[in-house]
Amino acid sequence: xxxxxxxxMLKLIEESLPGVSIECVILxxxxxxxxxxxxxxxxxxxxxxxxxxxxxxxxxxxxxxxxLEERTGLKSIFLKQFHTFGKxxxxxxxxxxxxxxxxxxxxxxxxxxxxxxKDWMDQRLITMGYYALVDIRKxxxxxxxxxxxxxxxxxxxLPELFLQQQHTISKVLDHLRVQxxxxxxxxxxxxxxxxxxxxxxxxxxxxxxxxxxxxxQRKMLSLGILVRMEKHMTxxxxxxxxxxxxxxxxxxxxLKKGIGFNI
Amino acid sequence: xxxxxxxxMLKLIEESLPGVSIECVILxxxxxxxxxxxxxxxxxxxxxxxxxxxxxxxxxxxxxxxxLEERTGLKSIFLKQFHTFGKxxxxxxxxxxxxxxxxxxxxxxxxxxxxxxKDWMDQRLITMGYYALVDIRKxxxxxxxxxxxxxxxxxxxLPELFLQQQHTISKVLDHLRVQxxxxxxxxxxxxxxxxxxxxxxxxxxxxxxxxxxxxxQRKMLSLGILVRMEKHMTxxxxxxxxxxxxxxxxxxxxLKKGIGFNI
DNA sequence: AAATTAATTTATCAATTTGATACAATAATA
DNA sequence: TATTATTGTATCAAATTGATAAATTAATTT
Numbered sequence: 001x002x003x004x005x006x007x008x009m010l011k012l013i014e015e016s017l018p019g020v021s022i023e024c025v026i027l028x029x030x031x032x033x034x035x036x037x038x039x040x041x042x043x044x045x046x047x048x049x050x051x052x053x054x055x056x057x058x059x060x061x062x063x064x065x066x067x068l069e070e071r072t073g074l075k076s077i078f079l080k081q082f083h084t085f086g087k088x089x090x091x092x093x094x095x096x097x098x099x100x101x102x103x104x105x106x107x108x109x110x111x112x113x114x115x116x117x118k119d120w121m122d123q124r125l126i127t128m129g130y131y132a133l134v135d136i137r138k139x140x141x142x143x144x145x146x147x148x149x150x151x152x153x154x155x156x157x158l159p160e161l162f163l164q165q166q167h168t169i170s171k172v173l174d175h176l177r178v179q180x181x182x183x184x185x186x187x188x189x190x191x192x193x194x195x196x197x198x199x200x201x202x203x204x205x206x207x208x209x210x211x212x213x214x215x216x217q218r219k220m221l222s223l224g225i226l227v228r229m230e231k232h233m234t235x236x237x238x239x240x241x242x243x244x245x246x247x248x249x250x251x252x253x254x255l256k257k258g259i260g261f262n263i
Numbered sequence: 264x265x266x267x268x269x270x271x272m273l274k275l276i277e278e279s280l281p282g283v284s285i286e287c288v289i290l291x292x293x294x295x296x297x298x299x300x301x302x303x304x305x306x307x308x309x310x311x312x313x314x315x316x317x318x319x320x321x322x323x324x325x326x327x328x329x330x331l332e333e334r335t336g337l338k339s340i341f342l343k344q345f346h347t348f349g350k351x352x353x354x355x356x357x358x359x360x361x362x363x364x365x366x367x368x369x370x371x372x373x374x375x376x377x378x379x380x381k382d383w384m385d386q387r388l389i390t391m392g393y394y395a396l397v398d399i400r401k402x403x404x405x406x407x408x409x410x411x412x413x414x415x416x417x418x419x420x421l422p423e424l425f426l427q428q429q430h431t432i433s434k435v436l437d438h439l440r441v442q443x444x445x446x447x448x449x450x451x452x453x454x455x456x457x458x459x460x461x462x463x464x465x466x467x468x469x470x471x472x473x474x475x476x477x478x479x480q481r482k483m484l485s486l487g488i489l490v491r492m493e494k495h496m497t498x499x500x501x502x503x504x505x506x507x508x509x510x511x512x513x514x515x516x517x518l519k520k521g522i523g524f525n526i
Numbered sequence: 527a528a529a530t531t532a533a534t535t536t537a538t539c540a541a542t543t544t545g546a547t548a549c550a551a552t553a554a555t556a
Numbered sequence: 557t558a559t560t561a562t563t564g565t566a567t568c569a570a571a572t573t574g575a576t577a578a579a580t581t582a583a584t585t586t
Contacts, residue, residue, distance in 0.1 A: 017282060017387070017389075018281075018282070019280060019281070019282055019283065020282065020283065020389055054349070054389075056387070057351050058351055059349060059350050059351050060347065060349030060350075060389065061349070062351075081346065081347060083344065084323065084344060084347045084391050086317070086322060086323030086324070086391070087322050087323075088320050088321055088322050088325075124280070124319070126280075126283055126317075126323065126389075126391075128347050128349070128389075178445065178521075181444075181445065182441065182444065195563095196563085196564090197562090197563090212545070212546070212547095213563085213564095214545095214546085214547085214548095214563095214564080214565075214566090215544070215545065215546080217563090217564075217565090218544095218565090219543095219544090222543095231553095233553075233554095234553085234554095234562095235553085235554075236553075236554070236561075236562075237553065237554035237555050237556095237559090237560060237561065237562090238552075238553060238554070238560070238561040238562040238563070239551065239552040239553060239554095239561080239562055239563045239564080240552075240553060240554095240562090240563080241562080241563060241564090242563085242564085258441075458534095459534085459535095460533090460534090475574070475575070475576095476534085477534095477535080477536080477537090477574095477575085477576085477577095478573070478574065478575080480534090480535075480536090481536090481573090482572095482573090485572095494582095496582075496583095497533095497582085497583095498582085498583075499532080499533075499582075499583070500530090500531060500532065500533090500582065500583035500584050500585095501531070501532040501533035501534075501581075501582060501583070502532080502533055502534045502535080502580060502581040502582060502583095503533090503534080503581075503582060503583095504533080504534060504535090505534085505535085
């Protein structure tokens with residue numbers, strides 16, 4: 001049975017600002033990998049970052065939070081604008097390799113008939129890029145609208161993506177790599193309690209290089225943002241590690257003041 | 264004699280993207296002060312950062328460079344996007360205190376008659392903020408369109424500004440303060456040749472705190488981006504300082520790799 | 527022409543931070 | 557009880573930083 005997306009699409013167009021859109025790089029950390037949430041369009045046209053439009057009476061930051069919540073169920077999470085993309089040829093349908101496939105998908109839903117919809121898909125877009133750091137285990141991603149599948153995919157092995165989104169993701173990672181040097185990180189990415197090894201692994205993944213265990217521990221403890229908890233018996237035949245959590249207050253202070261990390 | 268700005272305004276509207284605009288914080292350094300280039304609207308309604316619209320067939324970065332050149336005559340200068348402002352109530356005419364004054368000014372040019380122009384002025388705007396670092400002495404700012412005066416004004420003593428532009432400027436300065444820790448700076452702000460004192464003063468202005476002269480010199484020289492030139496006899500009754508210039512190649516490398524500044 | 531002055535360059539040195547390695551502690555297993 | 561793998565802490569040389577002092581020098585004054 002053919003699903004009629006037109007009314008939904010027309011409503012979306014009606015209530016959104018033309019010419020601008022939002023794209024979110026949602027990063028999570030699991031199985032020792034930094035992952036990003038990607039959506040696959042129906043008919044497997046392509047994978048895409050989650051994105052959306054801005055309502056006519058909505059701040060752009062509100063729009064980004066709304067989109068994040070629509071896709072992951074997560075509210076009031078760390079979410080930050082990082083770049084606005086505005087090449088003149090940026091539009092949903094300009095991409096050469098994907099152009100045909102996208103039109104065919106639109107045809108299947110009769111979305112290429114209505115001139116309003118056609119114009120909307122063809123319009124030049126200026127896109128505000130946001131990134132979020134989330135706890136994978138607390139997020140409940142769900143496909144939305146014209147996407148039918150979503151998945152956490154390691155940033156080390158990305159599939160072919162819509163528009164220049166590989167570029168977008170790598171820009172976020174560069175940004176994050178710099179942030180690491182003067183802001184604490186991890187509260188949004190790690191579970192409540194974690195071990196020093198967990199934390200180090202996260203840093204290593206983002207920095208793409210190994211760190212010396214003892215020195216990393218010394219440095220992290222010296223920042224004064226960690227609280228040591230009881231030990232966690234792993235069941236492994238070796239000394240059990242302490243668990244830590246972030247000191248909420250000190251973490252906030254560090255976020256404001258910054259830290260001289262130099263790792 | 265009343266100047267008719269309507270044709271110019273209609274042409275501008277015709278060739279620009281609606282709903283989006285660009286704002287530039289152009290920073291220069293002179294007389295020991297960090298200054299920004301501000302424009303005063305005709306009839307002294309208010310001061311404003313230089314800004315403009317994006318043409319329909321122009322990248323946003325191109326637009327920013329064009330606007331910078333229109334206002335200062337400077338080409339291919341350091342210019343960087345730093346934030347996009349998108350509160351729902353952002354428009355030329357929403358500002359309560361300035362609303363009346365702005366409409367009166369528009370009236371004087373009959374710009375409030377044409378509905379196209381009225382709608383344009385009332386429209387919600389999403390504004391891409393860029394900042395530039397320039398050599399004041401090489402720039403030739405000129406008033407433009409409905410501005411009649413422009414001036415380099417110290418960021419320490421800003422007049423009342425259009426929209427939330429004080430906020431915009433302070434955001435740029437925060438950004439710059441962070442950049443200082445991992446990127447070289449100064450090539451675009453200082454003249455070709457400069458003394459260590461000049462450079463230190465620049466850092467002190469941006470960081471808003473004094474630095475120890477001998478240690479600053481040691482640190483700067485250790486970065487390997489400076490070339491020592493012949494001495495410059497100042498005529499003052501004391502030892503003359505060396506002059507320096509930036510090593511073009513090393514500066515580029517530092518821009519890419521970053522530096523661990525920790526000053 | 528020698529002494530003075532004020533700013534610049536370089537040196538010094540203790541305190542702190544980093545990088546690299548070693549060693550002691552410990553939870554489960556053999 | 558010895559073994560094993562991993563964790564927590566210690567150690568120490570090297571590098572960096574912070575603070576101060578000494579040496580240098582262009583013009584002025586005596």
